[in-house]
Amino acid sequence: SNSGRLSLAQHRRVVNSQKCVRAGGKHNDLEDVGRDTYHHTFFEMLGNWSFGDYFKEEACSMAWELLTEVYEIPRDRLYVTYFGGDSSLGLSADEECRDIWLRLGVPASHVLPFPLKDNFWEMGDTGPCGPCTEIHYDHVGGGRNAAALVNQGSPDVVEIWNLVFMQYSVEGNLLPLPQHHVDTGMGLERLVTVLQNKRSNYDTDLFTPILDAIHKGCRGPKYQGLVGDADVGRVNMAYRVVADHVRTLCVCITDGIYPGFSGAELVLRRILRRAVRFCSEVLHAPPGLLASLVPTVVEVLVSENCCLGGKKSITRVLVNNEAAFLSSLDRGRRIIERTVQQMEPSTNFPAEVAWSLYGNLGFPLDLIDLMLEEKGISLDLAAFNKLALEDAKVRGRFLEDADIHLDVHSLAQLRSNNVPATDDSPKYAYTLGQHG
Ligand code: ATP
Ligand code: MG
Ligand code: MG
Ligand code: MG
Numbered sequence: 426s427n428s429g430r431l432s433l434a435q436h437r438r439v440v441n442s443q444k445c446v447r448a449g450g451k452h453n454d455l456e457d458v459g460r461d462t463y464h465h466t467f468f469e470m471l472g473n474w475s476f477g478d479y480f481k482e483e484a485c486s487m488a489w490e491l492l493t494e495v496y497e498i499p500r501d502r503l504y505v506t507y508f509g510g511d512s513s514l515g516l517s518a519d520e521e522c523r524d525i526w527l528r529l530g531v532p533a534s535h536v537l538p539f540p541l542k543d544n545f546w547e548m549g550d551t552g553p554c555g556p557c558t559e560i561h562y563d564h565v566g567g568g569r570n571a572a573a574l575v576n577q578g579s580p581d582v583v584e585i586w587n588l589v590f591m592q593y594s595v596e597g598n599l600l601p602l603p604q605h606h607v608d609t610g611m612g613l614e615r616l617v618t619v620l621q622n623k624r625s626n627y628d629t630d631l632f633t634p635i636l637d638a639i640h641k642g643c644r645g646p647k648y649q650g651l652v653g654d655a656d657v658g659r660v661n662m663a664y665r666v667v668a669d670h671v672r673t674l675c676v677c678i679t680d681g682i683y684p685g686f687s688g689a690e691l692v693l694r695r696i697l698r699r700a701v702r703f704c705s706e707v708l709h710a711p712p713g714l715l716a717s718l719v720p721t722v723v724e725v726l727v728s729e730n731c732c733l734g735g736k737k738s739i740t741r742v743l744v745n746n747e748a749a750f751l752s753s754l755d756r757g758r759r760i761i762e763r764t765v766q767q768m769e770p771s772t773n774f775p776a777e778v779a780w781s782l783y784g785n786l787g788f789p790l791d792l793i794d795l796m797l798e799e800k801g802i803s804l805d806l807a808a809f810n811k812l813a814l815e816d817a818k819v820r821g822r823f824l825e826d827a828d829i830h831l832d833v834h835s836l837a838q839l840r841s842n843n844v845p846a847t848d849d850s851p852k853y854a855y856t857l858g859q860h861g
Contacts (some may be wrong), residue, residue, distance in 0.1 A: 437478035442613070443470045444676055449692040455791065459666035462625035462651050463583050466696060467673035469613040469726075477604035481558075484588050484607045485525045488560065492586075496620060502563045504575050504582065505531055508545055508556030509538030514599065516545075519556040522590070526558070534570055543576050546589040553591040553602060560586040562619050580651070585619065586611040625651055627665050631725055635668040638721040643710035663707035670700035671715055674743065675722045679735045684746050694746075695789040701747050702754055702792060712751060716743040753786040758796075760786075765800060776808035784816075 447454040448466040457464035475484065492498045505526050510518035518538060526536045538544075539559075547554040563571040565581050574582040591606040593599045614626040621629050627636065628650065636648045648664040656662045677693050684694035697715075704710045719739050764778050774797050782788040790809075797804055 437476050439474040439476070441472050441474070443472060443610075444680075445470045446673060446677065446689075446692075448673065448696060449689070455696070458669050459662040460656075461580055462627055462665070463580065463612075463615055463618070465614060465626070465669050465672070467669070467676050470610045471613055471616070472608065472610050474609070475605075475607035477606060480605045480607060481522055481590055482525055484590070484609065485522070485558065486529055488586060488588060488609070489529050489531075492560065496616075498562070498619060499566070500530070501535075501568070502566050503531070504535045504537060504561045504563065504572060506537045506539045506544055506559045506561070506575060508558075509540055511541045511545070514541070516541075516556075516599070519544075519558070519590075522556065522558050534572060537572055537575055539576060546587070546591075547595065551595050553594050553606065554599075555590045555592040557587055557589040559584055559588070562615075564619075564624055580624075583615055583618075585615045627651075627668065632668050634721050634725050635671065635718060636664055638718050639664055639667055639708065639710075639714065642714040642717050643704070643708040645708055645710075660707060663703040666703045667700050667708065667715070667718075670696050670703075671718045672722055672726065674700070674715070675719060675735075675739050676726070678739045678742050683742055695791065697743070697746050698750050698754075698787070698789055699792055699795075701750050702796075705751065705754060706758065712747060713744065715747060716740045719743070750787065753788070757782050757786045757788050761796060761800075765802065768802075773805035773808075774802050776805045776812055779804050779809055780812045780816075 444467065446467050447464075449455070454464040455466055458466050473484075473487070479487075492503065493500050507522040507526070508516075508519040510516055523536055523538070527533060544557050544559065545554070546557045561575050561582050561584050563569075563574075563582050565571065571582050576584070586609065588607065588609045591608060592602055594602050614629065614631055617629045617631055618624070618626050623629050626632060627648070640647055646660055649661050651661065673696055674693065677689070682689050682693055684690060684697045686694070700715055704714045705712075708714070716739075719736050723736055760778060760782065761774075764775065768774070779790075779793050782793055783790055794804055
């Protein structure tokens with residue numbers, strides 16, 4: 426976060442813009458990217474913070490003023506949610522927050538209670554937490570009441586801003602904090618979509634220059650916008666995935682994270698391989714397309730200092746990694762095609778073949794899944810996990826010789842979930858596995 430160096434004693438009110446990557450761990454939006462038009466692996470989150478200064482009343486009224494008076498977003502397009510309480514934890518509904526919205530003039534039909542999973546924010550298993558209130562925008566309007574679509578994953582009603590009220594601390598139990606804090610987050614790309622009166626983040630000027638550059642580079646059909654489910658794995662989705670992933674790659678490489686074998690670096694490697702695959706197989710682009718997009722990405726990123734001065738090194742990393750994966754990709758695709766031709770109708774894709782794609786050719790599991798889904802075929806995940814477990818046992822025996830115990834079940838689970846590794850034991854073994 427940009428605020429890392431700030432002294433809280435000096436700064437009780439802060440605004441910032443954070444670079445966010447949600448492609449692994451607790452927040453993982455990777456699978457949604459390209460399928461919808463408003464989840465990215467990298468996005469810029471605008472925030473305002475109060476460290477023991479203003480609380481609910483001011484946070485809500487400033488947010489409402491910014492959206493409706495400064496940005497002039499029509500009030501009837503906005504819906505707000507608040508925490509509706511949780512009896513199992515003995516937490517009552519955040520009526521205080523609901524009343525604030527009503528006082529600000531939001532009609533009761535646009536003020537909606539939601540449960541813990543949607544409207545209670547926790548940083549981790551311990552630490553500050555509290556109820557939140559979120560603002561959603563109805564892209565359709567026309568006098569309808571869209572309350573039923575809020576938080577339902579509809580592309581028509583999209584969450585734009587989350588206001589978190591930190592008033593508790595989890596230390597086993599929930600304890601009230603002596604001081605109250607506010608932490609808000611608004612997705613820049615979603616806000617721009619609203620302000621530029623578009624239906625999709627990819628139709629805003631944050632993305633159209635990248636989509637144009639992709640078109641120039643692959644000389645195939647143009648981007649047509651969201652088509653729907655029929656889009657999965659096809660050209661339009663490929664445009665969105667590549668435009669999204671190349672932004673993430675530029676930002677991460679600039680910040681010193683390179684595609685690699687563990688932790689954030691493994692996540693980036695998966696993103697890169699997915700991007701390379703969509704460029705080559707779906708857009709039929711010549712090698713080098715990803716790298717050719719770097720100058721355009723650097724131009725359109727809003728975050729201050731994003732990628733400044735790093736164009737050459739980003740390009741080098743992209744070119745080298747693309748070259749490393751392209752030949753495996755080609756072999757893998759042929760293996761998949763051959764296997765599919767030999768499969769009995771309505772059977773699962775053989776786990777051994779998937780395992781070999783994974784282990785020998787470096788295909789991320791999510792990419793194998795996606796490539797099979799495009800052919801209407803499923804992977805036998807249970808059998809795949811069994812192979813992972815057996816493989817883990819072999820590794821375990823190797824460690825046993827050195828009198829070290831390995832939790833093989835955790836290892837197999839990590840492997841099947843493609844979980845990035847850190848340095849505790851099953852995860853560390855997993856990292857060794859990634860290195861072959
Ligand atoms: P959603 O329900 O749409 O997945 P979220 O509840 O996970 O969003 P928050 O954790 O509340 O999102 O983050 C604050 C804001 O950041 C959201 O209101 C949204 O504007 C933006 N945001 C969250 N995830 C993404 C993403 N993957 N891509 C773009 N913007 C995002
Ligand atoms: Mg989310
Ligand atoms: Mg949400
Ligand atoms: Mg949210």
